[in-house]
Amino acid sequence: MSEAEEKLVAEMKSGKVEAFEEIVRRYGTRIYNLAYCLTGDKMDSQDITQDVFLTIYNKINTFEGKSALSTWIYRIVLNVSYMKLRGRKRERYISIDDSIPQYREDGGHLHPIKDWSKERDKVLLSNETKEVIWKAINKLQEKERIVFILRDVQGLSNEEVSEILGISIPAVKTRLHHSRLFLRKKLSNYFDEFK
Secondary structure (H helix, E strand, O other): OOHHHHHHHHHHHOOOHHHHHHHHHHHHHHHHHHHHHHHOOHHHHHHHHHHHHHHHHHHHHHOOOOOOHHHHHHHHHHHHHHHHHHHHOOOOOOOHHHOOOOEOOOOOEOOOOOOOHHHHHHOOOOHHHHHHHHHHHHOOOHHHHHHHHHHHHOOOOHHHHHHHHOOOHHHHHHHHHHHHHHHHHHHHHHHHOOO
């Protein structure tokens, strides 16, 4: 944890309102964006953001400083988001066969995946494209989806994702790899239309 974060946490623990306001300024957008990525709902994301700040305010004295402040905050966002999703009682199931590639005897892909990454500049990220991408992301299994969102959407490192989720770095890499393969397969037909 940096000296600036240590000072901020100490001020927050001593009851300085300005320190809490600084945490809101620093993390408000990130908290909302992660909550939105997880729930896909603006109202739920606003509720989650509010609940996260209440939790930070009420639980700052339990923060021991063993990890970065941002890591602790991301854990809170994940927990509050999971509670919100459980409350919705929505469960999405997807076949594991859809996320595992199939191979021929010679080691090549049974169903070759076209590389549309070189053509990406031709596709403007319109609302329709964003919607298609988020629908595909939301079809990922929860464990893979959260790793993908933290790593590729939020831009966190493998080490940060590992620490936030309490899993090993190889597990992060495996889940990220599976999610990327799944998304590549799901999105390749959509992007093929623009060639």
